Amino acid sequence: QVQLVESGGGLVKSGGSLRLSCAASGFTFGDYYMTWIRQAPGKGLEWVSHISSRGSVKFYADSVKGRFTVSRDNSKNSLYLQINSLTGEDTAVYYCARAIEQQTFDYWGQGTLVTVSS
Amino acid sequence: SYELTQPPSVSVSPGQTVSITCSGDRLGDKYASWHQQKPGQSPVLVIYQSTQRPSGIPDRFSGSNSGNTATLTISGAQAMDEADYSCQAWDSTSLYVFGTGTKVTVL
Secondary structure, eight states: OOEEEEEOOEEEETTOOEEEEEEEESSOGGGSOEEEEEEOTTSOEEEEEEEOTTSOOEEEOTTTTTTEEEEEEGGGTEEEEEEOSOOGGGOEEEEEEEEETTTEEEEEOOOEEEEEEO | OOOBBOOSEEEEOTTSOEEEEEEOTTGGGSOEEEEEEOTTSOOEEEEBTTTBOOTTSOTTEEEEEETTEEEEEESSOOGGGOEEEEEEEEETTTEEEEBOOEEEEEO
8 A cells, every 4th residue: 555654854943954754655656746745733735845756857836945855766765855944934744745647646644743943 | 826715614514415615716727636634634635636536535525626616515424524625726837736724514
C-alpha cells in the first residue's frame, strides 16, 4: 500500500533553516510528481511546492519562492524540502502528497510540524 | 491569484443530505477535487475530476461542477462524516489552489 512518511520538523528560531524529508513506499516513486502542502494551526491547506517525476521541473508558491527548495532522490524513494529564512508565518504542519494527472493529490503523509519561534 | 470560497460551516442531521459549495471564477472549466480531514488526521481525497470517487470512498459522497460552483454532496450523512472538507483545483497562474474549508457537523 502507498505510504508517505514525513520527518525533519521541529522547533526552530526565526531566520533558521530545516530540511524536511518524505519517504515513499508502495508505489513506483519515480513515476509520480510530488508535492508539499502545509497547514498553519487552525487554518486551511496551502500548496507550497511541486516537483516533476525526474526532478527537472519545480514550482513554488509565491509565499515561499526564494526561501524553499524542493528536491528528490528517486534512487532512495525520497522527497525533500529545504526551508530557509523561516518566519512565524511558516509555522505549520507540512505534508507531502502524491500528485496525479487529474490535477490533485491521491495520497498524503501524516505530516511533520514545523514551529518557528521568535 | 485564483481563489476558491467555501462556507465556513454546515450542519446536517444523521441520515440527511448535505451539500457543500466551492465557488471560483469559471470553476466549471476546471477539475475540482475534495479532501476530507478529520481532527488530528491527514487529508483524504474523496472526490477527484469533479465527480469521481477514489476506490474505498463510500458512494454517499458525490460531486458536481458547473459554472462557477463545485458541489460536494453527502447523502445519508453519518457521524463518521463529521470533518473539514476542502475543495481544490488547478489554475494555470496560481497552480494548485485550495478552498477556504468547510466544517461539517453531524448532529
